[in-house]
Amino acid sequence: MSQNPTIAVLKMMSLILLTIFYRMKTKVCISEEDSTINGATVGSHPDVERVRRAFQNDLETIPAFMIMSFFYLWVPVPDWVVHVLYYLFLVSRTLHSFVYAVYVIRQPSRAICFLIAFLILIYISVHVAIYGFIAGYLRV
Template sequence: MANLLENLNLENLVFRSYAFWSVVLILKMLFMAFLTVIQRVKNKAVASKEDSPKGIVKFSEDVERQRRAHRNDLENIPIFLIIAFLYVLTSPSQFIAVNLIRLFAISRLIHTFVYAIKPMQPARAITFFVGALVTFYMSINVLIFFY
């Protein structure tokens, strides 16, 4: 058990990369909540009757797009954070691990841009699948290592 925990130190480039990009992704998820609020104010759209002075709920496609992008983050990033943490414990190749972590984080940043800010397909699907493939690859490696 002690050998696994040796990977969690500041001299380990893989752990440092994981820590840095994890914080970037967490900040991005927090930022998405603010983007949703900005869209609600800009479009005068409220989520429920008690939020409206007139008791009228107003739908906005821009708000819904922000909400869907944020929800997609909430469905994918926490899973990655857990799997990537376990992957760091497997003492993976530094080059592969650091670049996989970067690839996932950058794909999620681009995914937000092409989903919520400037809607574009197939870029949205490609960035989603890049992140999913990274998570899947790490998951398989963790399963093999711990089996």
């Protein structure tokens, strides 16, 4: 099986570290007790919020992809199709995070990256559903 779902999770975890980095850099924290550590202020900062939104966006697609990519392994498709879809999903999600949280590029770059990953997720999900329906129907 391709390791891409695992790499996607590691990419998500890197956004957590990036959030911490920006919180320390801007000296902004979310709770009163954290403000005593390095003289930080309680509140938000646009850089921190941008990374948090990128992470939230990952939470909207990557867990579903992990589940559906697992089931997709039982659908009879050529291995190269699985690899192309998984790698394309990983690349598009990584680029999405990069242009959202690290090096901001104006739209539609982020939207295109999101759409590619989202369409792959829809395709895999529909393919699994159709295969499951057909396989269940033929057994009866």
